[in-house]
Amino acid sequence: MNAHKEASGSAYFIDTKKLEVNTHTLAVVAENQPGVLARIIGLFAGRGYNIDSLTVSETEHEKHVSRFTIVTSGTAPVVAQIKAQLERMVLVHSVADLTLQGNFLARELAMVKVSGEGDKRVEALRLADAFRARVVDASTDSFVFELTGKPDKIDQFISLMVPLGLVEVSRTGVAAISRGLEAMKV
Amino acid sequence: MAEDMIMTGAEMVLRALAEHGVKHVFGYPGGAVLPIYDEFFQQDKVKHILVRHEQGATHMAEGYARSTGLCGVALATSGPGATNCVTGLMDALADSIPMVLITGQVPTHLIGSDAFQECDTVGITRPCTKQNWLVKDVNDLARIMHEAFYVAMTGRPGPVVVDIPKDVQFAKGTYTPKTGVIVKSYQPKTQPDMASIEAAVALMATAKKPLFYTGGGVINSGPRASKLLREFVELTGIPITSTLMGLGAYPASGKEWLGMLGMHGTYEANMAMHDCDVMINVGARFDDRITGRLDAFAPNSKKIHIDIDPSSINKVVRVAVPVIADVAAALEAMIASWKKHKHALDHKALSSWKTEIGKWKSVDSLKYRSNKDVIMPQYAIERLFALTRDMDTYITTEVGQHQMWAAQFYRFEEPNRWMTSGGLGTMGYGLPAAVGVQAAHPKSLVIDIAGDASVQMTIQEFSTAIQYKLPIKIFILNNQYMGMVRQWQQLLHGNRLSESYSEALPDFVKLAEAYGGVGMRCEKPGELDDAIKAMIASPHPVIFDCRVANLANCFPMIPSGKAHNEMLLGADVSDEEVGSAIDAKGKALV
Secondary structure, three states, rough: OOOOOEEEEEEEEOOHOOOOOOEEEEEEEEEEOOHHHHHHHHHHOOOOOOOOEEEEEEEOOOEEEEEEEEEEEEEEHHHHHHHHHHOOOOOOEEEEHHHHHHEEEEEEEEEEEEEEOOHHHHHHHHHHOOOOOEEEEEEEOOEEEEEOOOHHHHHHHHHHHHHHHHEEEEEEEOOEEOOOOOOOOO | OOOEEEHHHHHHHHHHHHHHHOOEEEOOOOOOHHHHHHHHHHHOOOOEEOOOHHHHHHHHHHHHHHHHHHOEEEEEEOOOOHHHOHHHHHHHOOOOEEEEEEEEEHHHHHOOOOOOOOOOOHHHHHHOOEEEEEEOOHHHHHHHHHHHHHHOOOOOOOOEEEEEEEEHOOEEOOOOHHHHHHOOOOOOOOOOOHHHHHHHHHHHOOOOOEEEEOHHHHHHHHHHHHHHHHHHHHHOOOOOOHHHHHOOOOOOOOOOEEEEEOOOOHHHHHHHHHHEEEEEEEEEOHHHHHHOOOOHHOOEEEEEEEOOHHHOOOOOOOOEEEEEEEEHHHHHHHHHHHHHHHOOOHHHHHHHEEEEEEEHHHOOOOOOOOOOOOOOHHHHHHHHHHOOOOOEEEEEEEEHHHHHHHHHHHHOOOOOOOEOOOOOOOOHHHHHHHHHHHHHHHOEEEEEEEEEOHHOHHHHHHHHHHHHOOOEEEEEEEOOOOHHHHHHHHEEEEEEOOOOOOOOOOOOHHHHHHOEEEEEEEEOHHHHHHHHHHHHHHHOOOEEEEEEOOOOOOOEEEEOOOOOOOEOOOOOOOOHHOOOOOHHHHOOOO
């Protein structure tokens, strides 16, 4: 028997070591109805998938359509299964694996509170300027910076703020869209 | 707007049920559904069947749906009424059975206040439904009812819940008829992509050791799918096996039939699965009870997978050619393509494949040691089959050894005749399911093949059968054990029979009589035929206590974690082999 020659997507004895785990950004267009978010989150929780980030908002008021951006990680078969499971939901219009399609934009907004005086305060302002972060609140001993960009840019900014007196951070999670003319089906 | 379209929410529920052709609703009243029950009282289009526990209502709806191809409908009150339905909903989801469950809810102004008999019904039922709705405005109610039936019945069928607060049931609004109702975001694909059909047929034509592996999707697709399947098997001469859920789609008397496959499938079916070179999966889902050890599953085969649910494709087994479509539509297209290309299989290869299968068949994997003094459970099913085969018969089962013996020894010739809990494995399914089947087919013979442990989980529904004069026959293979649990303890846990003995069994004969039905008992093989005949002849609901060999086990068996070609056969298995059949890795599996 040459049973072991072919890799199988086995639920029992699955050899996960061979498959690479990657981060994927999924865009989901769904009816804006009660319970849609719960159903999507329930799918991830119930089937043991990861959610790294999730954002949702109504995007077309007239059509009652909302759009989710979900950042998840898994092996290629797992991510394909997540996409299929999302697509079969009754209230989901369409799902795109933006990572698989390639060529997409991902942005996140963060508000970063920093406290400090003297040189540290000056340095925080200087770095904020370099990152194109805006000051949206200021007191004599604190700032709130507003920053948008790719998640790794925000990560980097936050790590730079740590020694300068980082107090707290609020992040929106990633919103993503494909480049070019193509749009998702509603 | 016409005057007669203005009505209360409760009236809308009944109007919608009638509009969808619903003849029977299985339900139980309570505070939050009283307005709907008041409407039931004032009409005669929809018959209400009063159950004894809401779980029973859901299984009745399942049995009703599975035996008719229609949508099953159940009704329960808020709180405990709704939570009691969860098992039935999950069962229907696992086996893709169309069901609409209507639940009452506390009035909208009390939702969230922890009111009496309040529970978050849509929250609790979300993971065990295809879709569910909480109706907050009476003007949405009719539309949601129509959507509920549409979603339950189309695509891969499944259960849905419509949760209706009591004030919405009382409120007046406008009824919208079902015409034109669509769910924009839900458009299941039923027609196959022709490129996939051509690829599938071309692959089939190259096969030297082909095999059909069919499942519940053929049954769900309707009788035409079974007809087309038979035609395709006839046309190609390809041998065929089926899952538990697919029994009856191809007749057990058919020339190419290999019997059921999987954990308790026949030796020939499992060996053929292991050795085939082209596998044609028609409406099955590579369940773990079928595949056994996945990294040794049909290792040399290329697979075609027909399924209406795209998420079933490549979920557990990677396939070469996926065909996403309704089974009937896919088979029709494949037959047309096969004929158009004038395909024929390599005759020599096919006949040597069949010779090989013939050798496996000759192992006679279902053989058991017969006994003159004690009724063997296999013998009981064989006799039950022999004495009912020419009748208009429907079989339901509970879950356990008796279920597997029923699948092995009762031979199904037609679809929709076999109702069993396959995916969820719900003990207590069979008795209420039989009530549902009998409600749909009052003149037919409906038998629940049961176990002494399972049957007690929903035994109260026997009272429902009595009330509505539904003459179901409960045929209990009574071995005084939870037989399958015991079998696994023997296999895996050193024969330490922890809590698997049925202590304090009721006297089933007296129990039947206490409910107002007929009780029978049989202990001798020589008396079995006459006793079965008497059971069939009775116009009343019967509980038949068939005392069988206590320690018989269900073979053949693929122990968990093993491959198809590592089966344990019953007749020659020793206690040592049974004890060491499953290794440490396999023990962790279910």
